[in-house]
Amino acid sequence: MLSRIAESLFWIGRYVERADGTARILDVHLERLNHLPTEERRSVARELLGVMGARPQSEDFGLEELLHALAYDKHSATSIAGSLGAARENARRARETVSSGLWESLNTTYYGLNQHRKDVVGTYRFCHWVLERTAMVSGLADTTVSHDDSWLFLALGRSLERADMTARMLSTRDVLSAGMSWVNMLRCAGAYESFLRTRRAAFGDQHAAEFLLLDRLFPRSIVYALSDADECLAKLDPSAQRVGFINDARRIVGQARTFLEFHRTDDLMSELPEHMERVQKAVAQASDAISRKYFNQADELAWVGEVS
Amino acid sequence: MTMSDLFQDYSEAAGRTGAYDEMFAPGQKARQSYGQVAGALRELSLADVSARADSMARTFLDRGVTFDFAGEERPFPLDIVPRVIPADEWDVLERGVAQRVRALEAFLNDVYDKMTVVSDGVIPRQLVTTSAHFHRAVHGFEPAGGVRVHISGIDVVRDAAGTFRVLEDNVRVPSGVSYVLENRRAMAKGLPEAFGQQLIRPVEEYPRRLLSALRKTAPSGVDDPTVVVLTPGVFNSAYFEHTLLAGLMGVELVEGRDLICRGNRVYMRTTAGEQRVDVIYKRIDDDFLDPLQFRSDSMLGCPGLVNAARAGGVTIANAVGNGVADDKLVYSYVPDLIRYYLGEEPVIANVDTFRLEEKEAREHVLDRLHELVVKPVDGSGGKGLVIGPDASKEELDALRKRVIADPRGWIAQPVLQLSTVPTLSGDKFGPRHVDLRPFAVNDGDDVWVLPGGLTRVALKEGSLIVNSSQGGGSKDTWVLAGSPQVPVERLPQQSITVRERVSVWPVESNWRDRQSEQQQQQISDAQEVTANA
Numbered sequence: 120m121l122s123r124i125a126e127s128l129f130w131i132g133r134y135v136e137r138a139d140g141t142a143r144i145l146d147v148h149l150e151r152l153n154h155l156p157t158e159e160r161r162s163v164a165r166e167l168l169g170v171m172g173a174r175p176q177s178e179d180f181g182l183e184e185l186l187h188a189l190a191y192d193k194h195s196a197t198s199i200a201g202s203l204g205a206a207r208e209n210a211r212r213a214r215e216t217v218s219s220g221l222w223e224s225l226n227t228t229y230y231g232l233n234q235h236r237k238d239v240v241g242t243y244r245f246c247h248w249v250l251e252r253t254a255m256v257s258g259l260a261d262t263t264v265s266h267d268d269s270w271l272f273l274a275l276g277r278s279l280e281r282a283d284m285t286a287r288m289l290s291t292r293d294v295l296s297a298g299m300s301w302v303n304m305l306r307c308a309g310a311y312e313s314f315l316r317t318r319r320a321a322f323g324d325q326h327a328a329e330f331l332l333l334d335r336l337f338p339r340s341i342v343y344a345l346s347d348a349d350e351c352l353a354k355l356d357p358s359a360q361r362v363g364f365i366n367d368a369r370r371i372v373g374q375a376r377t378f379l380e381f382h383r384t385d386d387l388m389s390e391l392p393e394h395m396e397r398v399q400k401a402v403a404q405a406s407d408a409i410s411r412k413y414f415n416q417a418d419e420l421a422w423v424g425e426v427s
Numbered sequence: 428m429t430m431s432d433l434f435q436d437y438s439e440a441a442g443r444t445g446a447y448d449e450m451f452a453p454g455q456k457a458r459q460s461y462g463q464v465a466g467a468l469r470e471l472s473l474a475d476v477s478a479r480a481d482s483m484a485r486t487f488l489d490r491g492v493t494f495d496f497a498g499e500e501r502p503f504p505l506d507i508v509p510r511v512i513p514a515d516e517w518d519v520l521e522r523g524v525a526q527r528v529r530a531l532e533a534f535l536n537d538v539y540d541k542m543t544v545v546s547d548g549v550i551p552r553q554l555v556t557t558s559a560h561f562h563r564a565v566h567g568f569e570p571a572g573g574v575r576v577h578i579s580g581i582d583v584v585r586d587a588a589g590t591f592r593v594l595e596d597n598v599r600v601p602s603g604v605s606y607v608l609e610n611r612r613a614m615a616k617g618l619p620e621a622f623g624q625q626l627i628r629p630v631e632e633y634p635r636r637l638l639s640a641l642r643k644t645a646p647s648g649v650d651d652p653t654v655v656v657l658t659p660g661v662f663n664s665a666y667f668e669h670t671l672l673a674g675l676m677g678v679e680l681v682e683g684r685d686l687i688c689r690g691n692r693v694y695m696r697t698t699a700g701e702q703r704v705d706v707i708y709k710r711i712d713d714d715f716l717d718p719l720q721f722r723s724d725s726m727l728g729c730p731g732l733v734n735a736a737r738a739g740g741v742t743i744a745n746a747v748g749n750g751v752a753d754d755k756l757v758y759s760y761v762p763d764l765i766r767y768y769l770g771e772e773p774v775i776a777n778v779d780t781f782r783l784e785e786k787e788a789r790e791h792v793l794d795r796l797h798e799l800v801v802k803p804v805d806g807s808g809g810k811g812l813v814i815g816p817d818a819s820k821e822e823l824d825a826l827r828k829r830v831i832a833d834p835r836g837w838i839a840q841p842v843l844q845l846s847t848v849p850t851l852s853g854d855k856f857g858p859r860h861v862d863l864r865p866f867a868v869n870d871g872d873d874v875w876v877l878p879g880g881l882t883r884v885a886l887k888e889g890s891l892i893v894n895s896s897q898g899g900g901s902k903d904t905w906v907l908a909g910s911p912q913v914p915v916e917r918l919p920q921q922s923i924t925v926r927e928r929v930s931v932w933p934v935e936s937n938w939r940d941r942q943s944e945q946q947q948q949q950i951s952d953a954q955e956v957t958a959n960a
Contacts, residue, residue, distance in 0.1 A: 121697055123685055212661055214670040215679075223491075226490070227489045
């Protein structure tokens with residue numbers, strides 16, 4: 120397939136997952152933020168934005184600004200509206216490749232972005248709506264697109280972004296001075312019920328963190344998302360060698376996953392921030408390596424001559 | 428509300444235009460071809476019609492059926508009343524369009540070769556060589572596949588007497604066929620009642636026909652040709668059409684930067700390396716196609732394409748340099764070209780045209796600018812066109828100066844009262860002017876004309892300008908089938924034959940028994956519940 124289209128599909132996967140993750144994080148934290156005194160609320164809002172990878176535009180940064188920055192700002196790739204707009208724009212450029220169902224669901228989502236109240240009350244509904252729409256987009260991508268290279272690029276973007284989002288979700292725990300309850304953290308990832316059924320008796324910080332970080336069966340856990348990405352990469356490049364990897368992305372993703380998977384510790388909680396930082400770094404590096412290998416359009420528009 | 432309310436004042440308004448109305452004969456009697464449509468509309472109230480129109484518009488926006496105007500995506504307004512063409516009229520149009528395409532094809536082959544048309548005195552040499560779209564870069568070779576006008580759109584209008592006339596030929600990059608396909612889908616949902624008894628000819632085979640013509644004209648020696656659609660990119664006004672056609676044909680939609688020419692062959696950059704391209708359906712103007720030959724600042728094309736075409740390494744559809752055939756001054760000679768190349772009389776007449784480079788005609792026209800339409804010869808999309816009766820004195824003076832400065836650049840035609848079709852406007856139907864662009868696909872052996880084509884409508888009362896960039900909309904165009912042999916659109920069949928289930932897969936030996944057992948269990952459960960209640 121065309122490199123340009125592959126790149127678009129990869130980014131559709133990333134942006135949709137980013138919107139989904141951001142909506143989950145915003146939804147849960149909004150509840151907490153509302154309980155805090157005004158002063159603390161401001162500093163927490165600032166830090167939360169930082170975890171999501173953006174800086175406040177002005178000194179005066181409060182709850183409203185946070186909502187704008189994470190939910191409604193169409194010009195920022197960090198916000199939900201910005202991500203969904205970018206996903207739709209990528210789909211518009213790859214429209215002949217994706218199924219009409221996938222394109223239409225992204226297109227109607229884009230037109231639906233404006234139809235919400237932009238205050239705190241409206242934002243709860245907005246987040247909920249976003250989760251519904253992203254689930255629909257993912258479902259349509261899985262059921263109406265052939266699972267060939269085009270889908271693999273989409274799924275690859277989705278799983279890398281998912282690992283990144285779960286890492287950010289776990290990082291937000293330190294943002295609140297009171298500490299984010301693990302119940303809420305699990306709810307945020309939609310993992311609460313799965314967790315309860317798996318770890319009945321052993322309830323506590325350590326176990327919850329382990330679940331979101333290391334569980335091999337829960338799809339939003341970091342290890343699961345990274346092995347998903349690894350599988351996509353393996354299928355995209357079937358020329359696997361008997362020794363080593365020539366594919367940088369596979370090496371980076373594989374190393375990050377195996378380190379987590381085989382790591383042994385008694386104090387996961389104190390190591391958590393370091394793990395999260397490394398996961399995010401690995402995702403960024405893998406994304407770069409994928410761009411270099413598959414999407415590179417760096418060759419300029421040039422005449423290469425009659426014979427060469 | 429009844430039909431008489433929605434059509435209140437219609438005949439009066441139609442009378443004022445002085446045009447031929449497609450739906451109603453004088454006295455507001457629906458023409459025979461419109462019987463079914465009139466019947467369906469009669470049943471509808473204003474609220475119903477508006478709700479349907481809104482839902483059709485919403486669907487277009489959701490599906491992204493839009494055109495780009497000044498950087499903004501706009502839905503292309505579709506009116507709920509279709510334009511209906513009876514079988515006998517279509518027969519004439521179909522023959523006339525195909526005839527024209529054959530003549531223009533022959534003309535282009537001649538112009539880029541020996542120019543016998545000039546040496547035989549049919550048209551002046553100067554006329555060809557001064558055309559802005561006569562490209563010397565493609566002189567002297569026959570394109571791979573042997574076809575130049577793969578896709579064409581021949582604009583026809585109906586004058587006040589009800590006669591079809593050709594208004595202009597488009598053999599470069601005619602657009603609009605995507606709306607033909609989308610309009611039919613939308614109408615099947617918006618006004619299903621009108622599809623009932625009538626036999627309407629389908630349009631959906633267009634992409635198949637196009638793909639097969641493109642593959643057939645691939646360079647010789649290629650067994651399984653790779654076809655691509657070349658788009659200038661997402662900001663082009665017809666981008667939607669490019670994606671739709673590429674999607675429906677199942678081929679890649681490429682931009683110039685996806686292509687690379689090497690050794691007179693064209694390749695596209697894919698995730699699996701470079702892949703050879705054999706046929707390019709070019710949706711980009713010649714001027715931007717190849718910076719080596721044309722505009723050197725163009726980033727939209729790919730350097731080397733023209734050389735590759737000359738060497739026979741790639742088919743470009745439509746061929747480079749076709750613009751010389753749809754120059755509006757050449758248009759005025761097309762009836763002569765038909766006689767010259769085909770030895771036939773034109774099936775559809777031209778609109779009377781004054782050639783302003785002829786002194787006598789020019790003097791005559793300059794005195795009457797206020798009653799004529801004056802058009803630039805190489806314009807498209809209604810750009811630069813001046814309608815005399817609607818223009819101010821200043822505009823006419825400016826026009827006069829420009830015509831005197833460059834008489835080769837302009838033609839003049841009488842103002843035609845284009846035919847009208849009822850069109851929803853506010854709370855009633857009013858007569859609005861329409862044109863028609865039938866599309867033809869030429870595979871080298873045969874010219875196939877898509878039944879119908881794009882009917883564009885000027886949504887403003889009294890306006891004669893139908894272009895989408897200037898407030899035009901469109902209508903679904905129905906060609907009625909004359910004989911039962913012709914394929915037609917049908918509603919889903921009412922009676923469904925029940926297919927007996929046959930099982931050939933191995934099943935557990937007692938599976939069937941258990942199933943019936945379970946069903947019986949359920950039935951008795953249900954009975955119990957009812958008994959308890």
